[in-house]
Amino acid sequence: MCMNLVKRYxxxxxxxxxxxxxxxxxxxxxxxxxxxxxxxxxxxxLGFVRPDGGYALVDGVNPxxxxxxxxxxxxxxxxxxxxxxxxxxxxxxxxxxRVRGLTREEYEDRVxxxxxxxxxxxxxxxxxxxLSKGSKQKVALISALLHEPDVLILDEPxxxxxxxxARIFKEYLRMRALRGAAVLLSTHIMEIxxxxxxxxxxxxxxxxVVSGSVEEVKSGLESLEEVLLKxxxxxxxxxxxxxxxx
Amino acid sequence: xxxxxxxxxxxxxxxxSLVMVREAIFRSSRERQVFRTGxxxxxxxxxxxxxxxxxxxxxxxxLAMYPFSIPVADRIYGFQLSTLGAVLLVITMxxxxxxxxxxxxxxxxxxxxxxxxxxxxxxxxxxxIIATSLTSLWIIFAGPVLAIGAYASMNDVVLSVYSxxxxxxxALIGAALGYLVASMVGGxxxxxxxxxxxLMQLAQTLLVLFTLTAxxxxxxxxxxxxxxxxxxxxxxxxxxxxxxxxxxxPINIAFTGGDTLLETVQLAVQLLxxxxxxxxxxxxxxxxxxxxxxxxxxxxxxxxxxxxxxxIYRVPASMAVAFxxxxxxxxxxxxxxxxLLPLVMLIPAFINWYGRxxxxxxxxxxxxxxxxxxxxxxxxxxxxxxxxxxxxxxYHLGSRRKLAKGKLVLSTLTAVAYILPVSLILIFSMDIAxxxxxxxxxxxxxxxxxxxxxxxxxxxxxxxxxxxxxxYIAMAAIPMLHSSLSFAIYSSGQALLGILLxxxxxxxxxxxxxxxxxxxxxxx
Numbered sequence: 170m171c172m173n174l175v176k177r178y179x180x181x182x183x184x185x186x187x188x189x190x191x192x193x194x195x196x197x198x199x200x201x202x203x204x205x206x207x208x209x210x211x212x213x214x215l216g217f218v219r220p221d222g223g224y225a226l227v228d229g230v231n232p233x234x235x236x237x238x239x240x241x242x243x244x245x246x247x248x249x250x251x252x253x254x255x256x257x258x259x260x261x262x263x264x265x266x267r268v269r270g271l272t273r274e275e276y277e278d279r280v281x282x283x284x285x286x287x288x289x290x291x292x293x294x295x296x297x298x299x300l301s302k303g304s305k306q307k308v309a310l311i312s313a314l315l316h317e318p319d320v321l322i323l324d325e326p327x328x329x330x331x332x333x334x335a336r337i338f339k340e341y342l343r344m345r346a347l348r349g350a351a352v353l354l355s356t357h358i359m360e361i362x363x364x365x366x367x368x369x370x371x372x373x374x375x376x377x378v379v380s381g382s383v384e385e386v387k388s389g390l391e392s393l394e395e396v397l398l399k400x401x402x403x404x405x406x407x408x409x410x411x412x413x414x415x
Numbered sequence: 416x417x418x419x420x421x422x423x424x425x426x427x428x429x430x431x432s433l434v435m436v437r438e439a440i441f442r443s444s445r446e447r448q449v450f451r452t453g454x455x456x457x458x459x460x461x462x463x464x465x466x467x468x469x470x471x472x473x474x475x476x477x478l479a480m481y482p483f484s485i486p487v488a489d490r491i492y493g494f495q496l497s498t499l500g501a502v503l504l505v506i507t508m509x510x511x512x513x514x515x516x517x518x519x520x521x522x523x524x525x526x527x528x529x530x531x532x533x534x535x536x537x538x539x540x541x542x543x544i545i546a547t548s549l550t551s552l553w554i555i556f557a558g559p560v561l562a563i564g565a566y567a568s569m570n571d572v573v574l575s576v577y578s579x580x581x582x583x584x585x586a587l588i589g590a591a592l593g594y595l596v597a598s599m600v601g602g603x604x605x606x607x608x609x610x611x612x613x614l615m616q617l618a619q620t621l622l623v624l625f626t627l628t629a630x631x632x633x634x635x636x637x638x639x640x641x642x643x644x645x646x647x648x649x650x651x652x653x654x655x656x657x658x659x660x661x662x663x664x665p666i667n668i669a670f671t672g673g674d675t676l677l678e679t680v681q682l683a684v685q686l687l688x689x690x691x692x693x694x695x696x697x698x699x700x701x702x703x704x705x706x707x708x709x710x711x712x713x714x715x716x717x718x719x720x721x722x723x724x725x726x727i728y729r730v731p732a733s734m735a736v737a738f739x740x741x742x743x744x745x746x747x748x749x750x751x752x753x754x755l756l757p758l759v760m761l762i763p764a765f766i767n768w769y770g771r772x773x774x775x776x777x778x779x780x781x782x783x784x785x786x787x788x789x790x791x792x793x794x795x796x797x798x799x800x801x802x803x804x805x806x807x808x809x810y811h812l813g814s815r816r817k818l819a820k821g822k823l824v825l826s827t828l829t830a831v832a833y834i835l836p837v838s839l840i841l842i843f844s845m846d847i848a849x850x851x852x853x854x855x856x857x858x859x860x861x862x863x864x865x866x867x868x869x870x871x872x873x874x875x876x877x878x879x880x881x882x883x884x885x886x887y888i889a890m891a892a893i894p895m896l897h898s899s900l901s902f903a904i905y906s907s908g909q910a911l912l913g914i915l916l917x918x919x920x921x922x923x924x925x926x927x928x929x930x931x932x933x934x935x936x937x938x939x
Contacts, residue, residue: 215530217530245531247530252528253438256434265532267427
């Protein structure tokens with residue numbers, strides 16, 4: 170839950186009173202153009218950044234007061250993934266499992282399942298550095314899901330994934346939500362948000378401009394993309410911009 | 416409960432540290448395929464650590480040999496001295512290692528991977544300390560080497576174990592201190608220029624201290640090594656090894672008491688070491704520290720590359736320029752210092768050669784002369800860096816005089832840190848006259864630094880290169896002459912004259928320095 174979050178970087182106000190809530194069993198899409206404050210919101214939720222005003226609660230824990238506990242409960246995939254590239258996926262998963270304190274049985278049971286689902290069995294003993302971008306993304310996703318968290322914070326999680334894996338992941342998210350997990354998902358691909366999100370929170374210039382179910386947000390418009398263009402105020406100028414480019 | 420939690424933290428820290436070390440090794444071996452920063456980090460960490468490993472191992476071996484090489488009656492003293500030296504060595508070197516390593520790990524994405532994971536601060540601290548200590552392999556071997564040395568010389572298992580344990584405790588203390596400083600640096604996102612400069616100066620001081628200490632220890636140990644090897648060769652008389660050894664003519668002369676050759680070799684080693692120390696200092700340590708601590712350009716220049724370049728490229732280039740047009744030598748301090756400073760440093764080495772009746776004292780004179788020159792060079796370097804990166808413009812609203820005095824205090828502290836231990840040793844060995852001369856190096860060094868700094872500050876403009884040219888060489892030569900001459904006179908039996916000359920020169924330099932620094936113009 171975010172309550173009236175404010176964040177300033179020097180003279181720039183990244184968040185200006187952002188409030189929204191993600192309930193258990195919900196997939197909420199955090200949408201908005203570049204620089205609208207999506208990543209900053211996620212960073213505040215994980216305790217990477219301190220808000221200048223307002224507060225956040227993740228599973229009842231304030232990330233400013235106890236960031237480590239929040240990270241214990243959350244599965245997070247950052248927009249720009251960073252991995253120890255000298256390890257193989259197998260070693261990396263073992264490392265994450267050890268840091269997260271999983272038992273051997275828990276680890277083996279879960280890793281086999283995910284590895285099979287995302288089809289990276291054949292790369293398990295290849296160094297991460299040699300993997301494609303999509304495969305690295307899969308490694309990051311699996312490592313975020315390994316401890317089966319009740320809260321998932323995902324920043325562009327489908328970036329670079331092939332169609333099959335993307336579909337599997339979307340289905341998995343829906344399934345986790347049905348089992349009571351709270352999912353906050355940021356994406357630039359509006360079709361994905363339309364398909365898997367229960368609710369949408371649309372940010373623009375650090376403020377929540379639209380919030381509600383997908384149908385409420387669309388409110389008669391054809392797609393979420395149209396909504397985004399409308400709220401950012403460039404739908405009318407779009408044709409002129411494209412013509413200028415051509 | 417508390418101990419089990421601590422154990423869990425250490426275990427987690429150990430897991431993380433192993434992965435970080437592996438990642439660093441991997442990055443260093445990937446060469447061109449890595450990201451620029453990764454490559455530089457790996458090179459920085461591992462070339463630096465390679466250098467530290469070699470230096471550390473050589474020094475610890477020398478210390479382990481020390482009690483073995485002195486008469487039986489003095490071995491307890493020798494043992495204590497070598498253990499103390501070893502502990503100080505591991506504290507200092509592991510401090511640098513952890514400081515540099517942790518700082519880099521924090522700044523080059525090694526910790527980004529851990530961000531989403533539940534890692535407590537304490538666990539991260541353990542991981543960083545272990546990771547950086549693991550890359551300093553020599554410390555692992557330092558304990559056994561010293562323990563074996565202690566056992567061989569003292570024939571006492573308890574003392575041997577004692578030296579083993581103290582070395583590792585020292586290493587841990589050094590690592591903890593290094594981490595503390597690294598956290599202070601890494602944890603502050605916006606470090607003020609003056610703070611950064613002060614840190615750079617600290618790092619430089621420590622690195623130069625290594626060079627000087629190594630120089631001093633090698634010179635002190637060298638005759639003992641030769642004597643030990645010679646005794647060993649004599650004990651082999653009649654054996655095949657003996658025949659082989661004697662077959663090589665120069666070694667034959669050296670080992671069988673041909674003192675002329677022995678002393679020539681000693682002198683050659685001293686000269687080479689002096690030149691090497693300076694080249695390392697000028698092109699390795701300074702550049703390396705400046706790069707490591709300057710976030711504006713995160714180029715991690717390890718000491719080997721610039722050193723090699725200076726030997727292969729710069730020195731011949733400077734000489735070519737010098738032969739073509741002698742004026743060119745003084746045009747840029749890079750040429751002049753490269754070419755001339757090692758030559759200037761030959762003065763005390765030659766005085767040492769002629770005054771071999773008290774060779775140890777002259778080694779001390781060398782040491783102090785180098786300290787004085789290094790102090791000057793540090794002043795110069797920090798001013799140069801500030802000028803080059805425009806930091807001086809930040810001070811324009813303040814006071815130039817204040818800046819000059821601040822720099823002077825830092826330079827003086829450096830000189831005091833070097834010279835005071837030497838003076839104390841001399842006082843304890845009841846050589847009060849030598850102690851008095853050594854203390855005079857502090858005002859001498861301070862005065863020479865003040866002259867240099869005030870000259871620089873007066874002529875300094877942020878958009879112009881600093882004009883330091885020939886004055887630098889002159890300033891370097893004055894303190895060299897100060898310590899070399901006063902010690903030379905003292906070693907010839909004229910103690911009072913040595914003290915008087917030392918202090919007269921020191922006071923003259925201090926007064927001149929004071930006048931110069933007070934003449935630094937204020938900005939209206």
